[in-house]
Amino acid sequence: MDEKLKGDTTAEVERLRKVVCGLHAELVRNNLVAWTAGNVSGRVPGTDLFVIKPSGVPYDELTPESMVVCDLDGTPVDGDYAPSSDTAAHAYVYRHMPDVGGVVHTHSPYASAWAARGEPIPCVLTAMADEFGGEIPVGPFALIGGDDIGKAVVELLTGHRSPAVLMRNHGVFTVGASPRAAVKAAVMCEDVARTVHLARQLGEPLPIAQDDIDHLYDRYQNVYGQKGSR
Numbered sequence: 668m669d670e671k672l673k674g675d676t677t678a679e680v681e682r683l684r685k686v687v688c689g690l691h692a693e694l695v696r697n698n699l700v701a702w703t704a705g706n707v708s709g710r711v712p713g714t715d716l717f718v719i720k721p722s723g724v725p726y727d728e729l730t731p732e733s734m735v736v737c738d739l740d741g742t743p744v745d746g747d748y749a750p751s752s753d754t755a756a757h758a759y760v761y762r763h764m765p766d767v768g769g770v771v772h773t774h775s776p777y778a779s780a781w782a783a784r785g786e787p788i789p790c791v792l793t794a795m796a797d798e799f800g801g802e803i804p805v806g807p808f809a810l811i812g813g814d815d816i817g818k819a820v821v822e823l824l825t826g827h828r829s830p831a832v833l834m835r836n837h838g839v840f841t842v843g844a845s846p847r848a849a850v851k852a853a854v855m856c857e858d859v860a861r862t863v864h865l866a867r868q869l870g871e872p873l874p875i876a877q878d879d880i881d882h883l884y885d886r887y888q889n890v891y892g893q894k895g896s897r
Contacts (some may be wrong), residue, residue: 676711676713676714676716679711679712679713679714680711680716680718680736680745681731683709683711683718683846684718684731684732684734684736685731686709686846686847687707687708687709687718687719687720687734687846688729688730688731688733688734690707690709690846690847690850691705691706691707691720691726691729692726693850693854694707694726694771694773694850694853695726697853697854697857698775698776698857699773699774699775699853699854699857700726700773700774700775701774702725703722703723703724703725703726704773704774705720705771705772705773705774706719706720706751706753706757706771706772707719707720707769707770707771707846707849707850708720708751708754708757708769708770708771708846709768709769709845709846710761710767710768710769711736712768715738715739716736716737716738716739716744717736717737717739717757717758717761718734718735718736718737719734719735719737719750719751719754719757720734720735720750720751721733721734721735721746721748721749721750721751722748722749722750722751722752724748732747733746733747733748734746735748735749735750735751735754737750737754737758738758739758739761739762740758741754741755741757741758741759741814752811752812753772753811753816755812755813755814755816755817756770756772756813756814756815756816756817756820756840757770757772757817758814758817759814759816759817759818759820759821760817760820760821760840760842763817763821763825764821764824764825764842766844767842767843767844767849768843768844768845768846768848768849769842769843769844769845769846769847769848769849769850770840770841770842770846770849771839771840771841771842771843771846771849771850771852771853772838772839772840772841773838773839773841773853773857774837774838774839775838775839775853775856775857775860776857777857777860777861777864778803778831778833778838778839778856778857778860779833779837779838779839780860780864781803781805781833781860781864782805782833782834782835782836782837782838782839783835783836785805785835785836786805787802787803787804787805787833788802788803788833788856788859788860788863789802789863789872789874790802790874790875790880791863791866791872791873791874791875792859792862792863792875793875793883794855794858794859794862795859795863796875796879796880796883796884796887797883797884797886797887797888797891798830798852798855798859798887799828799829799830799831799852799855799856799859800828800829800880800881800884800888801827801828801829801880801884802829803829803831803832803833803856803859803860804823804824804827804829804832804833805832805833805834805835806819806820806822806823806832806833806834806835807819807834807835808834808835808836808837809834809837811837816834816837816840819832819834820832820834820840820842824842828884830842830843830848830849830852831852831853831855831856839853839856839857841853841856
């Protein structure tokens with residue numbers, strides 16, 4: 668075990684391993700992934716570490732113990748498996764977006780179809796205004812394995828209200844204050860991608876005025892739900 672994993676840090680890592688492992692089941696339950704594709708990671712609070720899914724391990728074989736702990740350079744520091752092939756992208760996001768506590772990647776079908784077209788998803792639903800505060804942007808094509816994807820995610824989402832970005836010809840990356848928030852953004856991204864696609868089969872979707880988007884976003888982020896639950 669690495670020197671970074673001692674005392675209170677070890678307990679927090681074990682807690683997060685359970686959380687991150689459990690959230691992968693949400694990707695399967697919401698039909699966001701196929702076979703072994705996709706991943707969830709979570710930053711270990713108060714440390715320069717994050718926990719991420721192992722590469723190529725089937726979802727029904729994932730356990731908290733199989734999760735891999737990495738430092739913010741993407742180097743594994745604890746675990747028996749090689750980490751996800753997207754680890755460098757996750758690490759780049761954590762290094763450059765200190766408020767991000769969770770990152771998710773999926774190839775969910777409808778959102779990935781928009782990514783294949785290299786087209787942002789326009790904000791034509793109140794649910795989009797609520798969750799994303801506008802359109803879901805699309806990033807450039809980038810090869811898997813290095814930090815080019817992470818660089819694009821950071822560039823696109825810095826100063827943008829959307830927690831989701833479509834990477835051209837690839838799929839979806841989402842961020843959140845926690846791993847659960849990032850998973851929620853991935854679920855909602857696929858939901859609105861599907862609905863807007865269906866709307867386009869019937870005609871051109873109607874845009875929402877920017878003032879109304881701003882109002883809906885503020886209400887959802889600051890008023891909706893129970894106090895302390897956001």
